[in-house]
Amino acid sequence: xxxxxxxxxxxxxxxxxxxxxxxxxxxxxxAQQRIEQRNTTLGRLAFGAAMLLAxxxxxxxxxxxxxxxxxxxIAAALWAMLIKEALLYHLRYTVTEAxxxxxxxxxxxxxxxxALARSNFVYRIVEPFIVAFxxxxxxxxxxxxxxxxxxxxxxxxxxxxxxxxxxxxINTIAGIRSAPVQFxxxxxxxxxxxxxxxxxxxxxxxxxxxxxxxxxxVPQAMxxxxxxxxxxxxxxxxxxxxxxxxxxxxxxxxxxxFALLVxxxxxxxxxxTLGNHLMRWNPKHGTVRDVP
Amino acid sequence: xxxxxAIEIRDVFKVFVARGDRHQRRAFLALRDVSLTIPSxxxxxxxxxxxxxxxxxLNMMAGLVRPTDGEVQYKxxxxxxxxxxxGYITQDDNLLPWRTLQENVEVALEFRGVPADQRRERAARxxxxxxxxxxxxxxxHELSGGMRxxxxxxxxxxxxxxxxxxxxxxxxxDAQTRVILQDELLRLWEGSGKTIVFVTHDLxxxxxxxxxxxxxxxxxxxxxxxYQVPLGRPRDVFHIHADPGFPExxxxxxxxxxxxxxxxxxxxx
Numbered sequence: 001x002x003x004x005x006x007x008x009x010x011x012x013x014x015x016x017x018x019x020x021x022x023x024x025x026x027x028x029x030x031a032q033q034r035i036e037q038r039n040t041t042l043g044r045l046a047f048g049a050a051m052l053l054a055x056x057x058x059x060x061x062x063x064x065x066x067x068x069x070x071x072x073x074i075a076a077a078l079w080a081m082l083i084k085e086a087l088l089y090h091l092r093y094t095v096t097e098a099x100x101x102x103x104x105x106x107x108x109x110x111x112x113x114x115a116l117a118r119s120n121f122v123y124r125i126v127e128p129f130i131v132a133f134x135x136x137x138x139x140x141x142x143x144x145x146x147x148x149x150x151x152x153x154x155x156x157x158x159x160x161x162x163x164x165x166x167x168x169x170i171n172t173i174a175g176i177r178s179a180p181v182q183f184x185x186x187x188x189x190x191x192x193x194x195x196x197x198x199x200x201x202x203x204x205x206x207x208x209x210x211x212x213x214x215x216x217x218v219p220q221a222m223x224x225x226x227x228x229x230x231x232x233x234x235x236x237x238x239x240x241x242x243x244x245x246x247x248x249x250x251x252x253x254x255x256x257x258f259a260l261l262v263x264x265x266x267x268x269x270x271x272x273t274l275g276n277h278l279m280r281w282n283p284k285h286g287t288v289r290d291v292p
Numbered sequence: 293x294x295x296x297x298a299i300e301i302r303d304v305f306k307v308f309v310a311r312g313d314r315h316q317r318r319a320f321l322a323l324r325d326v327s328l329t330i331p332s333x334x335x336x337x338x339x340x341x342x343x344x345x346x347x348x349x350l351n352m353m354a355g356l357v358r359p360t361d362g363e364v365q366y367k368x369x370x371x372x373x374x375x376x377x378x379g380y381i382t383q384d385d386n387l388l389p390w391r392t393l394q395e396n397v398e399v400a401l402e403f404r405g406v407p408a409d410q411r412r413e414r415a416a417r418x419x420x421x422x423x424x425x426x427x428x429x430x431x432x433h434e435l436s437g438g439m440r441x442x443x444x445x446x447x448x449x450x451x452x453x454x455x456x457x458x459x460x461x462x463x464x465x466d467a468q469t470r471v472i473l474q475d476e477l478l479r480l481w482e483g484s485g486k487t488i489v490f491v492t493h494d495l496x497x498x499x500x501x502x503x504x505x506x507x508x509x510x511x512x513x514x515x516x517x518x519y520q521v522p523l524g525r526p527r528d529v530f531h532i533h534a535d536p537g538f539p540e541x542x543x544x545x546x547x548x549x550x551x552x553x554x555x556x557x558x559x560x561x
Contacts (some may be wrong), residue, residue, distance in 0.1 A: 182386050189354050189380040190400035190451070200399065204390040281390040281431045 069250040077251035078258060085240065087259060093236040094225050095263055097153055101160020102221035106168045106214060108161070113172025114198070123173070134170060138162050142227050151232045160224035164217040171213035175206025208282065211275040218267045222260065297365075298455050298487040299330040299353055304362035306348055321512035322348050326362070328506060328515055330489060332454075335481065337490045337498035339545075340508025340516075341552050346491045349513075350457050353489065354380045366455070379453035383460040385444035387432040393439075394419065394428040397447045404451060418446040422476060438469040442476070449480060455487040462497065474501060474529045482526060495545055499523070500532040505545065510552045517548065 052071045059070035069077075081087040116123055142159045149155035179202045187201050229238025237256050244252030306323040323345040330336050338346040351357040352364045355375035364371045366378070387396045397415045406414075419425055422442040432440055441461065448456060462470045474497060481488060492498050498505050502521050509516045522537040532538055 180386070182382055182384060183388065185354075185356050186380060186382065186386045187399070187403070188374045189356070189376060189378065190448075191376040191403040193403070196403050200402070201388065204388065207390070281433075 066248075067250065069254050073251040074254040074258065077249075078255040081240065081252065081255050081259075087237075087240070090235055090237050090240050091259060091263065093153065094222075094229065094238060094260075097156035097225035097228070097236065098160050098221040098263075098267075101157040101224055102164050102217065104157065105161035105164030105221065106217065109165045109168030109170075109213070110172050110210065113169045114176065114203075117173040117176035118198075130170065134166050138166065139223070139227055142224070142231055146228065146232050151234070156225045156228035156233070156236070159228040160221040163220040163224035167217050167220065168210070168213045171209045172206060175209030176202055178209065179205035207278055211279060215268070215271050215275060218271055219264050222264050222267075226260065296332055296368075297329045298332040298334075298367065299328075299489070300365040300368075301326055301328045301330075301349065301352075302363045302365070303327055304349070304352070304359040304364060306345065306352075306357070307360045323359075324512040324514045326513070326515055328518070330487060332487055333485050334503045335488045335490065335501055336504045336506065337492055337502040338506050338508060339492060339495060339498050339549065340513065341510045341549070342493070343511050344508040344552075345511060345513030346508055347459050350459050350489060350491055353455075353457055354378055356380075377453060377455070379448035379451070379456040381444055381448050381456065381458045381461045383463045385432075385440045387440055387443055387447075389432050392429045392431055393424065393435065393443050396432070396443055397450060400447060400451045414450055418450050421480070422446055436469075437465055438473060441465060441469075441473055445473075445477065445480070453486070455489070458488065458490045460491055460493065463493070470497075471529055477501065478527060478529065495542060495549065496532065499538065499542060499545070500527060500529045507545070507548055508552075516552070519545065 055068070056071050059065045059068050078087075116126065139159070141162055142155075145158040145162075146155045149158055183201050183205065184197060187197055192201070225236070226238040226241075229236040230242050233239045237260055241253055241256035244250075244256060304323055304326045305321070307319050308322050310318045310320065326345075326349060338349065340346055348357055352359055353366065353371065353375065355371045355373050366375055388399065391399065394412075394415050397418060398411045401411045401414065416425075416428075419428060422445065424439060424442055424446075427435065427439065432443070435443065445461070462473055465473065478501060488501075490498070490501060499521055505519045505521060507516045507519065508514070519541075522541055523532075523535050528535075
């Protein structure tokens with residue numbers, strides 16, 4: 001064996017060792033990740049259980065059960081609502097109001113935001129008005145909408161829509177105006193038409209802002225629907241809650257709140273999944289970890 | 293190969309207005325009586341002190357900025373509106389962060405209505421040319437500075453503009469990557485017949501790459517002198533210092549540039 005072969009032989013061995021190390025670190029990293037995920041899940045379950053347990057134990061001993069109820073009673077009330085009071089029927093109304101309102105508010109916010117942000121002149125004129133409208137506590141419009149649209153589903157949709165609209169609208173404008181001028185210049189020189197610019201440069205550049213708005217407005221839509229129902233209605237979870245309050249029925253009250261919590265969580269999860277898909281190009285979605 | 297003028301700049305003046313303060317819009321002269329002919333197929337560099345209007349002149353050729361007075365002609369026609377005939381490469385790579393490397397390379401062809409299969413085929417060829425095969429589906433944030441710059445380069449060359457405008461394209465790169473990319477640029481350009489207008493601060497870079505160098509005076513910028521680079525081709529950018537014509541030419545260029553910079557320093561004190 002001559003020197004060159006020896007050298008390449010060693011080199012081969014070094015390369016082999018490098019590969020093995022790579023595999024080892026990778027499998028360790030995966031194992032670590034699994035453990036972290038499992039611990040997080042377990043931790044969450046434990047935390048939730050501890051809270052419920054503390055509540056259960058404190059209620060009637062440290063706190064007046066009349067005001068805070070207790071988880072076991074709430075669960076029973078939830079079950080009773082489901083069976084006797086057709087919780088799902090009421091839930092369907094509330095979710096429809098929130099979702100339709102959300103879709104209308106978000107859609108209008110997007111379209112109008114786009115239209116407005118593309119014209120500097122119009123934007124300069126209407127900007128102070130937008131800021132002024134944005135300053136109105138939108139929930140204060142709920143009684144007005146009930147006056148306009150009656151106590152049916154339409155008025156709740158309107159309240160939910162107006163809760164969502166302004167946030168999406170303002171974020172869309174901010175997102176579009178954040179598109180780097182250089183992107184636009186380079187794209188123009190490459191031959192982009194105005195429609196190309198909107199579709200392939202401006203809209204994607206605005207997505208982080210738009211997604212953020214779509215996420216934070218999910219509970220807003222629900223607030224709109226519920227407050228609308230509180231003020232005046234004969235169905236919906238808001239109606240159930242306000243009726244339970246009228247009967248001084250705290251377990252029923254909490255049961256309604258829990259039902260809403262579950263729905264909002266599900267809606268949030270949906271929009272987060274969509275956001276992650278649209279934002280997969282964003283650097284924040286993955287980072288290189290140092291190997292100690 | 294056409295040896296006429298690719299770009300003709302005639303008596304160009306540019307006035308900018310500083311809009312920072314609402315009550316006091318101050319106008320200042322950025323370019324003063326600039327005239328220059330850029331022959332077709334040549335590699336021409338602009339060097340000069342910061343803020344002398346080199347980039348402004350480049351942007352005029354791309355139609356992004358209009359002269360206040362005078363005229364910029366592209367292939368005999370006055371530049372009026374965006375000049376989509378040229379390629380335009382900026383200091384920042386300006387890759388679209390939501391598109392993969394390949395999608396970024398294809399974007400200009402998309403704008404130009406080239407069908408998808410042709411786009412893919414051409415992109416693959418250009419990606420291979422700069423050694424980026426295997427990274428097609430990476431997003432810009434997953435690429436190194438050099439890879440991003442290569443991507444920016446080929447996404448412009450892919451639609452085969454006959455004139456490529458480059459505004460300090462290698463500015464933000466580290467020293468080694470920079471020289472490697474200079475070499476790749478020359479390799480891509482030599483024999484292509486394309487005209488390149490290249491703005492830089494770096495005299496060595498200007499000498500290593502160019503046929504001609506236009507030296508700008510300090511603001512309000514005007515062209516002080518145009519030099520023919522006395523080095524043959526093909527060039528070895530890695531050993532450009534060792535070229536017999538290099539030292540003397542570098543000294544001359546530096547002496548002339550220094551006058552512009554030193555004056556500024558003296559005025560400031």
